[in-house]
Amino acid sequence: MHAVRKSWLGIVAIIISIFVFLVPFSFIILTAMKGKNEAGFLSFSWPTEFHLWDNIVEVIQTRNFMLVTALINSTVLTVASVAIMVLLAAMVAFVLQRRASKWNGLINFLVLSGLIIPPAVVPTIWVLQGLGLFKTLGGLILVEAAFGLSFCILLFRAFISTIPREVDEAAIIDGAGSIRLFFQVVFPLLRSVIITVIVVQSVAVFNDFTNPLYFLPGDENATVQLTLFNFQSQFDTSWNLLFTNILLITIPPLVMFIFFNRQIVAGMSSGAVKG
Amino acid sequence: MLLHGKRRTAIALTASIGALALVLTGCSNSGGSTTADGKVALSFLTDNAPANVSLAEGLAKDFNASQDKITVKVETRPGGSDGDNIIKTRLATGEMTDIFLYNSGSLFQAIAPEKNLVDFTNESFADNVMDSMKPVVSVKDKLYGVPVGGAFAGAILYNKKVYKDLGLTVPLTWDQYNANNDKIKAAGKTAIIQTYKDTWTSQLDVLGDFANVLASDPDWATKYTENKAKYATDPVAMAGFEHLQEGFDKGYYNKDFGSATNTDGLRILATGEGVHYPMLTSAAASIIADYPDAAQDIGVFATPGDDPAGSALTTWFPNGLYVPAASKNVDAAKEFIAFAASTKGCDSETKAIGVTGPYLIKGCDLPADVPAYVGDLLPYFNKDGGTQPALEFLSPIKGPSLEQITVAVGSGITSAAEGAKQYDADVKKQAQQLGLSGW
Numbered sequence A: 001m002h003a004v005r006k007s008w009l010g011i012v013a014i015i016i017s018i019f020v021f022l023v024p025f026s027f028i029i030l031t032a033m034k035g036k037n038e039a040g041f042l043s044f045s046w047p048t049e050f051h052l053w054d055n056i057v058e059v060i061q062t063r064n065f066m067l068v069t070a071l072i073n074s075t076v077l078t079v080a081s082v083a084i085m086v087l088l089a090a091m092v093a094f095v096l097q098r099r100a101s102k103w104n105g106l107i108n109f110l111v112l113s114g115l116i117i118p119p120a121v122v123p124t125i126w127v128l129q130g131l132g133l134f135k136t137l138g139g140l141i142l143v144e145a146a147f148g149l150s151f152c153i154l155l156f157r158a159f160i161s162t163i164p165r166e167v168d169e170a171a172i173i174d175g176a177g178s179i180r181l182f183f184q185v186v187f188p189l190l191r192s193v194i195i196t197v198i199v200v201q202s203v204a205v206f207n208d209f210t211n212p213l214y215f216l217p218g219d220e221n222a223t224v225q226l227t228l229f230n231f232q233s234q235f236d237t238s239w240n241l242l243f244t245n246i247l248l249i250t251i252p253p254l255v256m257f258i259f260f261n262r263q264i265v266a267g268m269s270s271g272a273v274k275g
Numbered sequence B: 001m002l003l004h005g006k007r008r009t010a011i012a013l014t015a016s017i018g019a020l021a022l023v024l025t026g027c028s029n030s031g032g033s034t035t036a037d038g039k040v041a042l043s044f045l046t047d048n049a050p051a052n053v054s055l056a057e058g059l060a061k062d063f064n065a066s067q068d069k070i071t072v073k074v075e076t077r078p079g080g081s082d083g084d085n086i087i088k089t090r091l092a093t094g095e096m097t098d099i100f101l102y103n104s105g106s107l108f109q110a111i112a113p114e115k116n117l118v119d120f121t122n123e124s125f126a127d128n129v130m131d132s133m134k135p136v137v138s139v140k141d142k143l144y145g146v147p148v149g150g151a152f153a154g155a156i157l158y159n160k161k162v163y164k165d166l167g168l169t170v171p172l173t174w175d176q177y178n179a180n181n182d183k184i185k186a187a188g189k190t191a192i193i194q195t196y197k198d199t200w201t202s203q204l205d206v207l208g209d210f211a212n213v214l215a216s217d218p219d220w221a222t223k224y225t226e227n228k229a230k231y232a233t234d235p236v237a238m239a240g241f242e243h244l245q246e247g248f249d250k251g252y253y254n255k256d257f258g259s260a261t262n263t264d265g266l267r268i269l270a271t272g273e274g275v276h277y278p279m280l281t282s283a284a285a286s287i288i289a290d291y292p293d294a295a296q297d298i299g300v301f302a303t304p305g306d307d308p309a310g311s312a313l314t315t316w317f318p319n320g321l322y323v324p325a326a327s328k329n330v331d332a333a334k335e336f337i338a339f340a341a342s343t344k345g346c347d348s349e350t351k352a353i354g355v356t357g358p359y360l361i362k363g364c365d366l367p368a369d370v371p372a373y374v375g376d377l378l379p380y381f382n383k384d385g386g387t388q389p390a391l392e393f394l395s396p397i398k399g400p401s402l403e404q405i406t407v408a409v410g411s412g413i414t415s416a417a418e419g420a421k422q423y424d425a426d427v428k429k430q431a432q433q434l435g436l437s438g439w
Helices: A002-033 A052-098 A104-116 A121-131 A137-160 A165-173 A178-189 A191-206 A210-215 A224-230 A239-274 B002-026 B050-066 B080-092 B124-128 B160-166 B174-186 B199-207 B210-216 B220-225 B235-249 B262-271 B281-290 B292-297 B330-340 B343-353 B372-382 B402-410 B416-434
Strands: B040-047 B070-077 B099-102 B146-148 B152-159 B190-192 B274-280 B298-301 B313-316 B319-322 B387-389
Touching: A002 A052, A002 A239, A052 A104, A052 A137, A052 A178, A052 A191, A052 A224, A052 A239, A104 A137, A121 A137, A121 A210, A121 B080, A137 A191, A137 A210, A165 A178, A191 A239, A210 A224, A210 B080, A224 A239, A224 B070, B040 B050, B040 B330, B050 B070, B050 B281, B050 B330, B050 B343, B070 B080, B070 B330, B099 B330, B124 B330, B146 B330, B152 B160, B152 B262, B152 B281, B152 B372, B160 B174, B160 B292, B160 B298, B174 B190, B174 B235, B174 B274, B199 B235, B199 B274, B199 B402, B210 B220, B210 B235, B210 B313, B210 B387, B235 B402, B235 B416, B262 B274, B262 B281, B262 B292, B274 B281, B281 B292, B281 B298, B281 B372, B292 B298, B292 B372, B298 B372, B313 B372, B330 B343, B402 B416
Parallel strands: B040 B070, B040 B099, B190 B274, B313 B387
Antiparallel strands: B099 B319, B146 B319, B152 B274, B152 B298, B152 B313
């Protein structure tokens, strides 16, 4: 009886996930295969003529191979800013959690205000200009890292509080300095939460639209989300090319997910049990 | 073992810091203003509408070929309110491209031209700009922009083939228009196409009717700005809202008007399933691009009013090209502007996107073989008083919620009188924000 109900639930879950994930994705693929006029109907139908290859070629060639530049830029942006977030957030969270001091209240307040206070565009640009980082990928990496850091610190702090202090003490007794204590003892223990942070923040940074739009102007600086606007404008949208572009920029994260699927799931579930 | 671990950590740390430094510095080429071959490099920002991108790229290509000191490179930005924000942000931070394309009229006034833009008043090419265009790219007699592309109108696009098949004639008054609508409906076709998925398309009945308002009172726009004329109290002005309600009440609209998009509307018109579409004439260019067979079937007439002699056409001025005051290459940018504001510039535009409407540069003639809808526009432009500017070029007030209100009126949710009243209230907020006197 119990087993029957369980398999029932499983089937329902599979059907729901088909509707939520596979139907939209197949719609993207179908529309990407159509010609412009047919795609304009936005209907869920089998294409009458196949233009997938033409569409792909056109999308890649648009505006001097902007998509290729954009994929490189987005990869560098995502990898670098997520690396900064993971490293800095883990360090901050470790110190905040393990060493109580009178500054903790203020630091916690600053971390929280990073979550609460919305970022302002013009002052941020002014700061970047002052540092000579405006219109550079480095500047945007720092912006993304700054905006994501608060959230990551909170995640890491909550996780570090579950690691027994005895682990630290044992390492210190064995002669580990503070740097080694962090990098060789604590950091590896954070694996599951690191994977969570990487997944969540990579998706956020890779899909970010407004920050690149304002902080990294210029065609040579485009990121993938900005390339969508080559085909979608206020009055006229080429749905076939737009969906082909979506398809092309969805592939890299998808491939990543397929390759690291095991680690991600293992990391998250081990985190769930521990936390 | 211990030592080994320590060194490895140290190496890893150094490597990651090094990689970061590389990323941070390596990409910070700020794109100097001269290219390797000693030419001045100019950047040119346009919005991402396909027609404007082709237009900008055509101009840049022909300008680059016409001389050997300057190269212009085109960049794109989104349109709509995102685009407005980008323009304002980049101007405010001094990071605007050397040349940019942006709306004329009230949006142009909103970017503080006196502070942000280069004054063209004393340039030789300023004389090439037609007098009718000058007010919409000027502040207090100082010219800050030149027109790019052709003028267009807010009018009714119609399918000439269906008109011929049903033996209809172009209506001069609203009653004749309705008589045509009845015949079209009786023939089993959609009389009027409405596409409320793209809410902006719902405004054309009201905005395109403005020439009729001006015909009844030439000072209407001034009175409107001074809070003396209102849509709700002026029966002529309210006609635009009433027309929308009437179309719904009489069942002239396509069945899926609530969920149809602008693209759908243009397709229905091109295929002849629908016959009238209140629209900007610039949209006809995309019919020609997508349905070349229907190119000669699409015509235009001005939104009809009560005058038996026919109405004037409500026209929109083309976008302007501007140079920001913060540009480091103002002189080179002016050379490009001079090219764009010359007959060579119009020729280049025609080559890039074809003719979409009359040019507002002196001496720019249209080629003989224009698309049918442009042919329909020309008599209005050639006649004295045949065209009237849209309200947004005569008054700074345009309420932000007009499109939501017109959708509600056109869907039969709100009555015309109620909609006009709502719009007056919407406008009041904006006038107060602008700090106009009398509100």
